[in-house]
């Protein structure tokens with residue numbers, strides 16, 4: 151199965167083309183704001199590298215978050231457009247799942263971290279199993295302090311992976327059962343791998359069901375503070 | 385003669401997701417998902433809400449636009465999307481979608497200046513419209529008077545120095561409790577009102593081509609508060625009519641000043657505010673009086689839409705101007721700059 155995977159949910163953007171287990175081309179860049187400009191040149195590069203044409207694509211895999219809102223939307227819009235044009239199904243993947251899958255671990259429980267800004271992180275616990283990881287609790291957005299509390303309450307030896315560098319200094323200080331490790335960001339190769347196994351299990355949603363996972367209500371400030379509810383009829 | 389290119393245009397700069405298929409001056413389909421209800425709760429356009437709604441709507445709208453036009457994506461000659469100006473997060477959705485679609489179909493992609501799109505919109509319904517002309521562009525996000533010298537050669541003669549005209553409608557409608565969006569709400573309320581009931585000020589008389597609406601906002605709120613306390617507030621319809629008249633009067637006066645300054649034989653218009661009935665009526669009267677032609681799009685093509693983006697893209701494509709694959713959106717893009 152020929153898979154196009156798109157990853158733009160964090161500061162690190164990447165594209166991967168994979169055929170079954172084999173990654174045939176990748177492109178990546180770390181840039182918090184350059185998702186929109188990265189995507190099509192990266193597609194061009196990878197398809198030239200692999201000798202594929204768009205019509206070869208049998209599955210489009212895309213990271214739908216949590217992460218950077220604009221990046222998620224740029225990646226999803228790109229995935230929807232390409233999938234629609236070539237008639238391929240589209241499978242959404244959670245950023246945290248992709249981070250956890252690439253965690254180098256023996257038996258430690260894994261906590262994956264993705265920066266979502268506004269002094270919050272997205273976190274989720276995973277358990278290593280032969281050939282991968284399984285989700286082992288709820289995915290949530292929380293403050294660094296709340297994350298620390300979750301780790302303190304976790305009885306197991308823990309490996310924290312993902313963008314733990316985005317946490318304020320000292321957040322993990324003094325937690326002796328905790329180790330930190332790589333990867334820092336999700337990568338498209340992992341997105342491809344997760345999506346392919348889902349597709350093989352028949353877990354392919356209708357494209358309208360593929361939506362960003364913001365996990366946060368929109369900020370509804372419209373800068374009219376001076377004008378709000380001033381009217382006598384308001 | 386070579387057939388005009390078939391272009392799919394996306395517009396996602398603000399709160400309307402617009403997709404259209406255009407060939408030459410023919411609109412083959414023009415579909416829109418308006419977010420008015422979502423923003424009405426907040427009384428204005430919320431950028432993050434807008435961006436979220438675009439990404440939910442764009443896939444199915446894109447398919448519907450092609451279906452309504454009776455064309456297959458393989459038939460397209462190019463894809464276009466608004467590059468700016470507008471809300472960055474909202475722009476990114478249509479721009480990313482359009483760019484990726486063009487890539488997958490192996491056809492050119494054209495990122496379009498939203499304002500240039502508005503300049504092209506009157507052409508669909510007014511075949512004789514074209515340069516030289518003065519074009520009034522007014523919406524919730526922009527208000528300017530443009531000298532259309534030639535296609536591709538535009539001079540912004542005047543612009544608002546504070547609020548956009550549509551923003552003034554929105555804020556004042558909100559103040560009066562008339563709801564969002566303010567333009568249509570005030571237009572409706574003003575129907576039975578007397579525009580001369582209150583003489584609100586007309587700003588910037590000394591700058592014949594520039595616009596300003598924040599003074600009106602202050603004048604209205606001050607007037608309403610004091611007369612509300614005194615218990616002699618005029619009926620809502622009169623207030624709405626007087627506010628509408630003040631905004632319309634400024635827009636019309638400055639547009640006609642621009643006509644006099646440039647000597648052009650025609651006036652065009654675009655942007656949601658140009659759907660206002662009183663504005664259209666006053667422009668018609670003034671243009672007739674001055675002996676210049678008036679070319680306004682129907683209300684449907686005044687508001688943001690994908691067809692105008694496709695039309696501007698056709699012009700750019702004809703000049704061989706396509707957008708680089710690594711282009712980003714430009715939320716502060718400026719016409720003619």
Ligand SMILES: [Zn+2]
Nearest residue numbers: 498523655688
């Ligand atoms: Zn507009």
